[in-house]
Amino acid sequence: MKILAVSDIHGKYHKILNYLKSNHVDLIIIAGDITNFGPSELGEEILxxxxxxxxxxxxIPGNCDQTCIYNEIDNSNAVNIHGRNVVIKDVGICGFGGSNPTPFETPLEFExxxxxxxxxxxxxRIKDQKITLFVTHAPPKDTMADLLPSGDHVGSEAVRRIIEELQPTLNICGHIHEAKGEDKIGETCIINPGxxxxxxxxxxDINDSEDVTHVRHEIVDI
Known part of the structure; x- marks a missing residue:
């Protein structure tokens, strides 16, 4: 299974459309900030x-999406995985959007x-699947994926704690634009695609056989 994972669209989505015209993937995962504070109908249009x-x-939604984005995702042809999970060919995927509190009081923040x-x-609900993808908008705290240029780590303590306890295969996140890159917490790979x-x-790329499952990932420009 070949997956294209993206985050922080902020209303600018033409590059992914151009990429998909000439490249094959089996699944697309969007880790939030579909719009840049709206307008409300733009989320459905983009998806x-x-x-x-x-x-x-x-x-999933991001903190810069308006609260109505839940309905926009549900009304679109995409599948809303905020607080939900799906299983595709022994790959369990679940999500949680928005972010931990920020100084900016953005629309979708959670304690x-x-x-x-x-x-x-x-x-x-998906921990027993062979591969588990934990999709969050907020990155886990104290990783390369939540590091600001100032040196401050501003990710979610809760996301980190969940990863430490349940060890999903991958955590796909976003939110912190400057922290494009990857890290590890135990056996979990953390990916902020930028x-x-x-x-x-x-x-x-998930290559599954009876004997072994290989999961490879690469941050790319499209």
Whole structure:
């Protein structure tokens, strides 16, 4: 299974459309900030455009999406995985959107205790799958994926705690534009693909056989 994982579209989605015209993937995962504070109808429009290639699209909202984005995702041709999970060919995928509190009081922020309780339940439902993908907008705290140029780590303590406890195969996140890159927490690979609005993405290749499953990933420009 070849997966294209992106985050932080912020309303600028033409680069992914151009990429999909000439490249094959089996699944698209969007880790939030589909819009840049709206407008409300733009989220559905973007998701329908990306879904027009007849490739399954899974999406969560980001902190810069308006609260109505839940309805926009549900009304689109994408699948909303905020607080939900799906299983595709022994790959369990779940998500939790928005972010931990920020100084900017953006539309979709959650207290850490809510993230921990709700996101953990979602991941627990797929923990027995061979491969587990934990899709969050907020990166786990104290990693390369949440590091600001100032040296401050601003990710979610709850996301980190969940990863430490349940050890999903991959955590696909976003939110911190300057922290494009990867890290590890135990056996979990943390991937912040960067801003899709700037042409950043991650390709994930899951090669499953009876004997062994290989999961490879690469952050790319598209």
């Amino acid at each position: 329908n455009e990306i879904s027009s290639f007849n490739i399954p699209v899974l999406a 850490e205790i809510q993230i921990y309780e709700e996101a953990k339940k979602t991941l627990e 801003q899709l609005s700037e042409g950043n993405a991650c390709l994930i």
